[in-house]
Amino acid sequence: MTMYTTKCRRCGLIQAQASTCKSCGAAMTEESAPHRDDRFTPAKPRASFSFSGSAARAEDWSSDPHEADKTLRLYFRGSAGTLFGIHLVNILLTLCTLGIYSFWAKAKVRGYLLSQSEFEGDRFAYHGSGKELLLGTLKAALVFGLPVMLLQNVPMLLGTEMWIRIVALLLIYPIVMVFIPFAIVGTRRYRLSRTSWRGVRFSFRGSAKEFIKLFIGGSLLTGLTLGFYGPFFSVKQYAFLTSHSYLGNQKFHFEGSGREIFSAYVIALLLTVPTLGLSWFWYAARKQRCLLGQTSFGAARFDCGVTGGALCFLTLTNLVLLVVTLGLASALATVRNIRFWFDKVSLKGPLDMEAIQQEAQSATATAEGLAGFLDLDFDLGL
Amino acid sequence: MIVEWRGYYLDGQSAKRRPATVQITQIGLQFKVEDGPEHLWLYEDIRQTQGFYAGEQVRFERAGGDFMEALLLSDVEFLSTLHRLVPGLGQRFHEPKRRGLRASLTIFAAVAVIAIGARTIPAQA
Numbered sequence: 001m002t003m004y005t006t007k008c009r010r011c012g013l014i015q016a017q018a019s020t021c022k023s024c025g026a027a028m029t030e031e032s033a034p035h036r037d038d039r040f041t042p043a044k045p046r047a048s049f050s051f052s053g054s055a056a057r058a059e060d061w062s063s064d065p066h067e068a069d070k071t072l073r074l075y076f077r078g079s080a081g082t083l084f085g086i087h088l089v090n091i092l093l094t095l096c097t098l099g100i101y102s103f104w105a106k107a108k109v110r111g112y113l114l115s116q117s118e119f120e121g122d123r124f125a126y127h128g129s130g131k132e133l134l135l136g137t138l139k140a141a142l143v144f145g146l147p148v149m150l151l152q153n154v155p156m157l158l159g160t161e162m163w164i165r166i167v168a169l170l171l172i173y174p175i176v177m178v179f180i181p182f183a184i185v186g187t188r189r190y191r192l193s194r195t196s197w198r199g200v201r202f203s204f205r206g207s208a209k210e211f212i213k214l215f216i217g218g219s220l221l222t223g224l225t226l227g228f229y230g231p232f233f234s235v236k237q238y239a240f241l242t243s244h245s246y247l248g249n250q251k252f253h254f255e256g257s258g259r260e261i262f263s264a265y266v267i268a269l270l271l272t273v274p275t276l277g278l279s280w281f282w283y284a285a286r287k288q289r290c291l292l293g294q295t296s297f298g299a300a301r302f303d304c305g306v307t308g309g310a311l312c313f314l315t316l317t318n319l320v321l322l323v324v325t326l327g328l329a330s331a332l333a334t335v336r337n338i339r340f341w342f343d344k345v346s347l348k349g350p351l352d353m354e355a356i357q358q359e360a361q362s363a364t365a366t367a368e369g370l371a372g373f374l375d376l377d378f379d380l381g382l
Numbered sequence: 383m384i385v386e387w388r389g390y391y392l393d394g395q396s397a398k399r400r401p402a403t404v405q406i407t408q409i410g411l412q413f414k415v416e417d418g419p420e421h422l423w424l425y426e427d428i429r430q431t432q433g434f435y436a437g438e439q440v441r442f443e444r445a446g447g448d449f450m451e452a453l454l455l456s457d458v459e460f461l462s463t464l465h466r467l468v469p470g471l472g473q474r475f476h477e478p479k480r481r482g483l484r485a486s487l488t489i490f491a492a493v494a495v496i497a498i499g500a501r502t503i504p505a506q507a
Binding site for chain 2: 078123196200
């Protein structure tokens with residue numbers, strides 16, 4: 001069966017023929033030429049990169065205009081068993097080195113997870129090192145840990161009056177409020193700069209100052225509105241982090257607003273007690289669908305098919321696995337998480353490989369170390 | 383007999399990958415990029431950054447000039463052949479035959495972690 005689709009002239013999304021674009025709502029004019037959608041035709045044998053020995057010959061299918069309209073997916077090729085083995089060796093070496101090896105352990109796990117993540121027949125690569133993470137943590141300890149420790153302990157050691165101690169402790173809050181967004185931006189900058197695909201580095205080019213302003217303003221507004229500004233705030237954060245991210249010279253784009261998830265937020269809030277909090281899985285799924293559905297890279301747009309039920313099942317079964325095995329199944333939980341999201345997220349539309357040109361940016365691991373201090377975790381473990 | 387391997391070459395400048403035919407020589411990897419020039423990468427100039435685990439593609443990188451060039455091969459047998467044909471490489475590149483040793487070390491690590499845990503937890507209790 002062959003299905004004809006049209007391409008939106010405004011956002012570039014390829015979709016079934018309709019009067020308006022299902023993504024951006026723009027009117028679909030007759031000028032939008034129909035595309036043959038090969039997803040609905042019998043699959044023709046496609047050369048695979050996984051050849052052995054004499055090998056098949058695989059071409060970059062992006063060069064074929066029909067193939068370029070296909071859905072592009074991420075695949076995770078790793079196994080929980082191998083990751084578990086890496087964890088075991090990491091634990092032993094971390095114990096033997098009194099914790100110092102943990103930085104190299106982190107780099108090793110990231111390297112493994114990224115090298116097993118495949119997109120368009122090629123794996124991602126991680127270029128970070130344990131040494132960078134160690135130095136980053138030491139710097140973060142100086143710029144963040146030391147002032148906080150001094151504010152906490154010096155007034156007490158000097159035997160100052162109570163009000164001075166209280167003021168010193170209160171000063172910690174603004175410091176933390178500044179350092180959390182700094183750590184979020186810095187971690188993203190560092191991790192993207194150490195990740196590449198097809199030899200081209202990712203990068204983050206947003207200003208930390210701008211994000212700190214956004215974060216402090218958003219946090220205050222969320223507090224003042226008793227949390228109702230929360231969805232708008234989280235979309236603004238995502239928008240900032242995404243629209244300043246690049247692969248080489250190509251930028252990721254995001255065009256969305258908190259309005260689209262506000263009603264889902266209110267429903268989840270109202271259903272919190274009757275559903276014992278499970279309603280938030282449906283909100284999280286709705287949010288991810290909305291965020292990724294409005295994210296694009298070049299002419300290709302992301303799509304997310306996650307549902308609340310599936311997310312709830314994944315999280316609860318992972319939790320049960322971790323509890324029953326006393327944490328030994330953490331490798332399995334990580335692999336399940338990655339496979340789940342890779343299965344749900346896709347990129348639709350043409351991707352011009354020639355247009356993606358290297359434009360690497362420098363970054364340090366200081367904020368990554370800071371994130372470790374603040375116990376911030378930003379992703380699936382990648 | 384000349385053994386050729388098929389792989390991909392990444393120039394580090396764009397995300398376009400180019401099919402390449404790779405040959406193992408005594409001094410380095412020689413490869414011809416489709417519709418492009420022939421390269422010779424000396425072993426001392428390149429490092430292996432992927433291909434240490436089952437199912438992982440083998441990736442060699444060479445930092446030359448402003449860009450990191452890479453050569454990708456999906457057949458892990460390439461590494462065994464490389465070690466067989468060029469015996470002096472030592473541990474510069476991963477030898478898939480040693481994965482059994484790694485499995486043994488992992489089992490040793492598991493036993494050691496359990497032993498340390500068994501001694502530490504009662505002591506804390």
